[in-house]
Amino acid sequence: MQSQANKKPFQTNWILHMILVVWLGVWGWLAIAPHSRGDWVLENLLTWAALLGLIATYRVFTFSNLTYGLLASFLLLHSVGAHFSYNGTWFDPWLRHIFGSERDHFDRLVHLSFGLLCAYPIYEGLRVWTTLGRRWIYVMTCVIVLAMGAFYELIEMWVAMIVAPEIGTLFVGAQGDPWDAQHDMELALYGAVIAMCVTAFGKRRRVEDNL
DSSP states (O other), X not given: XXXXXXXXXXXXXXXXXXXXXXXXHHHHHHTSSOSOHHHHXXXXXHHHHHHHHHHHTTTTOOOOHHHHHHHHHHHHHXXXXXXXXXXXXXXXXXXXXXXXXXXXXXXXXXXXXXXXXHHHHHHHHHHHHOOOOHHHHHHHHHHHHHHHHHHHHHHHHHIIIIIOGGGHHHHHOOTTOXXXXXXXXXXXXXXXXXXXXXXHHHHHHHHHHHO
């Protein structure tokens, strides 16, 4: 089963080659001397799992290059957080100034980006793997993003409590906010809704252009 948007074999898919080269180059640079090597390893566990999953299933189902680009962009944002810690990126002073807050907001930006950048790949998969109508696919994409966001919050808790309690606060990045997990899930949902609205608008424009 393969996406209709991209049927090129990997050997001749030069766009995907470029995405991989850029991603590996930036990821490799960010792997050098991170803020905390232990936190960096923990943060990258899901990154490595996602890459292995995409590689293992490439021959079974190939996403479009747009999807691979979106996923690579999200993973790079996550890699920036893993390198600097989510409480110390170069974006944080700028974000604190914009929001007029003492809180570092880069982690919130990444959760919003999870919805914005990962909703379309989920949508693309649902179009092939299910028989849902288009409107239900939009709805279920947002539901899946919300569920994945909630599951990630559980993973953070389990890792912080069981695997590395000594760096749990750094890994979770709550920054004293009792509603941190809820805000993170909320932003991922908002990002997914925005992504689906853009997708629906783009589909409608293409249909109108073909009339």
